[in-house]
Amino acid sequence: MNTQIKFTLNGSPVMVEAPGEISLLRLLRDHLNLTGTKEGCAIGECGACSVLLDGRVVNSCLVLAPQVNGREVVTIEGLGQQDGAHSASDLQAAFVKYGAVQCGYCTPGLVIAGEALLRSNPMPTRAEIIDGIAGNLCRCTGYQQIVDAIEQTALQRAERTQQHAAAKVQE
Amino acid sequence: MLRHTTHWVTKPANRVDGPDKANGKAKYAGDYRVPGQLATRALRSPIPHARILRIDTSAALKVPGVLAVITSDDFVDHGRFGFPVADNFILAYQKVRYVGEGIAIVAAVDAEAAEAGVRAIELDLEALPVIEDMEQALLPDAPIIPDVVTEGSKHGQPNICLTQIVRNGDPEPIIDASPVQLDQTYATPFQEHAYLEPEAVLSIPNPDGSVIIYACDQSPFNNRGVAAAVLGLPQDKVRVIQAIVGGSFGGKDEVVYQMSAQTAKLALLTNRPVSMVFSREESIMVSYKRDASQIRIRLGADRDGTLQAARVEAWLDGGAYSAETVLTAWRAAMHLAGAYKYQAVKGDVHVLYTNNNYSSAFRGFGNTEAVACIEQAIDEIAEQVEIDPIDLRLKNIIGKGDQTMTGATLNQEVGLRACLEWVRQKSDWDRKRREFPLQNKGRRYQKGIGVACYFHGMGLGGEGTDFANATVAIERDNSVTLTNGLTDYGTGARTVFTLIAADVLGARPERIKVLLTDTETAIDSGPTVASRASVVGGNATRVAVEKIAQLLTFAAANLLQCAPAQILRDKEAFIGPDEEPVDFDTVVNHARKLGYVLSAHGRWQLPVIHWDFAKGTGTPYVGYTFGAAIVEVTVHSGTGRVQADRIWAAHDIGKVLFPEGAYGQLYGGITQGLGYGLMEEVEFNHGYIHNVNFDDYIIPTAMDVPPIEATFIEAPFHLGPYGAKNVAEPSMLGVAPALANAVYHATGKRIRELPLTPERVLLGHALHNDDHGDNSRQWLGYGKGLGNVRVI
Known part of the structure; x- marks a missing residue:
């Protein structure tokens, strides 16, 4: 039906x-x-x-x-920025840069899990990242570089937020 | 033409297929959607061993929406295939030998109609006695499983497929005379590959009677060979295109060959595209496993810990079809006694038939099993002579110029000592070995630390000619297209080929595209196995691209009015004696004007070596990788639960070409080793698999993997591109035995049977879940009746 x-x-x-x-x-x-x-x-x-x-x-x-x-x-x-041409989100780019992608089959799910984590907890510890992706299996990577990618994205986002705040103060 | 400084190889790089995969755009075989595509469902054996008395598919063909049904009768020679022993079938012929074995495939307009078709097939099976384990296979009145004459048949043991041997002197008298002796038997489990992508294939027929197969296979040329043979078509009528593959680890060969031939046949019969996508349950029930093994090790040593001789006998449960276990057994034999010097070594590895699914290739290919066992035995010797396990290893390991356990001389740089010393220092080994036992007294949580080391033969070795073919072409827009007969199923091989081509050609990696392997555009290079892609495929790429690089140098010299030898390169720039740089595009355009053909082929082959399989002597491999791992654990004395707290690993893989990829392989291999040592075991109950999905077959999650500190010892290898060796398989080898040795250090319990589940640690043996295979039966449809299947 x-x-x-x-x-x-x-x-x-x-x-x-x-x-x-x-x-x-x-x-x-x-x-x-x-x-x-x-x-x-x-x-x-x-x-x-x-x-x-x-x-x-x-x-x-x-x-x-x-x-x-x-x-x-x-x-x-x-997930990517939808401004005109589709481009990868910072997290997606970090997955590539930090070697978090191998066969790639788990990657979409792990990127989504990482994004959900960063939205609820913008500055997670490594242990919190591990906890946040514990529901996603990956058979290729051993997770280390996935945790790196999420951790580095959190740092970059925090830096950007600070820069925005500083720019606002200057205004 | 080999450059001494590198711009792209060995430097940070992005995986070429990374962006598409991270953005969800990468197409796996199950992602293709084509108009008119048919779905398939399989009729699978509900019992482990039976004679097929009757199959009648006529009722199935009358089910609305069903377009075709195939059985073994639809293939040449009943679909018999298999290398080296042709004992397997595309669909079961005359007998079924394991639960879930395919008997018939229905193609229909949708999955529901296909399922209804399957249930309409009339099948009569006569149940035969089941061989549940290797002991039963060797009983005098055991039913004979294979339908081929085995090597064991000559000795009254028809269920022994064959025995691979190594003969290096006569160890038994030496062991008997040794003051220190060990005689123990170790066991390793069946392991599921558990690639995250379940198997998928799509076959598309062409009007001229040819067929295109999009497959998640490791080795498209082998797939084409099997499909063409059983379909009765010449090779050029079967085109296999490798889709993006979602992990393989050795696991996507024979099972995908069956799916490819099945869907291709149905596509040709119906003149419609036909897809087949496995569910996880179907994948675990139908696909092959790492063999389970029992390995008896006898060692003799001096009181000072010098190893003298080894006698090893191993039994591998190959399941219902021999598949590649025949070769797995050979690699196991070549490594049975480990990376140590001995006066004499004798080894026998028997491949047995049972009704437990079937075994074939899985990362490490026999050496995973061998290392898991010998490295526990070495620790047991160390304990007997009261020498630190690392000191004992350092005393006995092979180095350059030494003879390996097979008797062959090691003519290469050996980074094994450096690996052991690195993990020892980084892990604070000596203090922990001393202090943990003192701290553990009376504690509920017991700490331990254990080590293992290994060697791993490179490439196919004595298994066959080890070559690859690559092509390169500069396109009209000055982009560069490469093909390689060796494939990338998630390993990063395409990125390695890209980086090598970039460096050799002096062209940015962004210009370069390595095509997915397609049997119509790439050149047959044998199977993509044995961690050989970087060395053999990488060298073939280098050879092809060097030809173009040379032409471009000639073109630049012509343009700059100098001798070719005067041209220097800096990334994309060509620099002549006047130090005026000319860019890549200008030189390529000039080369075209000169009429140069800017495409080339490269073939590269490892030196030919010889192993005498009958005598068990010779040179098994052209070279080896080496490594060591240390694992620190906490064992809960009340529950037996083992937690890995930290892992240190050092691997001598030669020059690292693609660091992010190499570390990814290393971490991933370590994690598979962790699963193998702690939690992974495909459990068979009377031939039925208990754990058919990830709720029961547990693989490590992010929570299970401890911090890993790892390094590469880059002992250069003269044959590898830029001195590279291989990494994919060896990375997992040391972890499981290091875990077992750590658990012994923590608890004083030597378990000798993997994985180290709480039951084994606490009770010394496994508690098998004797559920008569309810999970498998449920999936096979026992609950709702078996359709028109009658078991007599």
Whole structure:
């Protein structure tokens, strides 16, 4: 039975007809052709399907598609700056720079988890970063460089915030 | 033409496929969406061992939406394949030998219709006795699993596929006469690759009867070879394109070959694109594993700790099909006694058939198992002679000019001593070895620290000719396109090739693109295995690009009116005697005007060596990597839970070409070693896998991985590009035995069976979950009935 699902996806309103019993992951991949969000286990253990739902990280394989009605979903495709041409977010760029990407299959989910962490805790300790990505499995990296990438992004964002504040004071 | 200073190799670099992967744009095989694409579902064996009495697919073909159903009858020679032993099938023929083995595949307009088709297939199975472990395989009345004549058949043991041997002198009399002796048996578990991307393939038919296969395979040329053979097509009618691969670690060969041939056949039959994407449960149940092993080690040593001789016998559970375990066993044999000097070594590695899924390649390829065992035995000798484990190792390790355990002479720089000394110093080893036992007295939390070291043969060695082919072309816009027959399944090989090409050509990496390996554009280079991409594929890239670099030097000399030898390079600039730099584009454009052909091919091959498999003697490898690891643990004496607190690792991998990538391999390998040592074990209950998803098959999370302090000892290797060796596999080797040795240091318990689960640490043995395979059965559909499958 198809049902109508209306929500905000990566900043834009969408309306889609889809079976009511499918997961948000299947809705994104099979009905909206957003394949950046990956399926690794389909039981909420691996985090490869992580997306932001109203700013919180969720396993999209465990969310029923109709549950996102009226809510805001951000996927890996929506994280970059949307000013004109799509470009990578600072966190996405840091993942590349610090060697946090290998096979890349877990990467979208880990970037999403890292982004959710930084939004709720802008200056996390290394231990807090590890805690924040504990729901995301990676088989390639051993996590060290992923933690580096999130840590360095936090530092850069803090520096930028300080610069903005200083600029405001000068004004 | 090899430059002595480098601009890009060895310097910080971004992985070439990094941005697309971080931005969610990278396309894996399961991400492709093409019009008219069909879905597939498989009829899989619900029992571990059976004769197939009857398959009738006619009812399935009448299910609405079903377009085709295939069985072994749809392939040439019933789809028989396998190298070196052709005992496997694209779909089960006459018998099934493990739970989940594919019997028929249904292609339909959607997954629901395909599933309904599967349930409509009539299948009669006659259950056969099940071989649940290696002991049962060797019983006199054991059912014979393979349908080929095995080496063991000659000795009344048909379930022994073959035995790989090493013969270096006669160790037994030396051991018997040694004042210090050890005779222990160690065991290692089945390990699941657990790549985050479950297997996926998409086959697209062409009007001319050819087929394109997008696959998550490691080795597209091997995949093409198998597919063409079983489809009865010439090689040029089968094009395999490697999609971005979401991790492999040795795990995406045979299983993906089966999926590729299955979908290709269905695509040709239906004239529609056909996709196959595994769920995690299907992946764990159907794909092959690291073999489980039992290794009996006898060592003889002097009272001063000098090792004298080793006699090692190993049994590998190869499961239902021999696959690459035949070669895994050979590599295991070449490393059984470790990186030490001996007067004599004798080793036998037997590959056994059971009904436990099947085993094949997995990172380390037999040496992971060998190191896990010998490095515990070495610690046991150290304890007997009351010498510090690192001192005992330093006393016995091989160096340049020494004979390895196989009897071959080591003609290379050896960084093993430096590795051991680095981890010893960084970890504060000597103090901790002394103080932890004193601190542990009466404590609930017990601290321990343990070490292991290893050597690992480079490349294929005696397994086969070790070569690669690369091509390079400068395009009209002066960008540079490379191909390589060796592939990148997440390892960073394409980035290494890019950096080498950048340095050799003097062209910014941004100009260079390494294509995904496509059998129609790249040149066959054998399988991408054995951590050989950087050395062999890197050298092939170097050879190809050097040809173009030379042409550009000639063009620059012509332009600047000087001799080619007078041209100097600085990044993209060509500098003549007048010190006037000319840029890359100008020189390339001038080269075109001169009529130079700006494309080239490069082939490179490791020196040919010879190993006599029958005699167990010869030179197994052209060279080795080395390394050492130390792990510090805390063991909870009440629960047996082991926590790794810190890891130190030093690896001699020659010159590091791509530091971010090399460290990534190192950390990742260490983490897989941590899983292997502490928590990972595919549990078979009567042939059924207990842990079929990540809720039961536990791999390390970020919380499980302690701080890792690691370094590379860059002992130059004369054959490698810029002196490089390899890193992917050896990085994981030392961790599991170092853990076992640390647990012994903490608790005084020598467990000798991995992984070191709380039960083993507390009770000395595992508590197997004897659930009769409920998880597998549930996935196979036992709960809702098995459709039209009858087991007689």
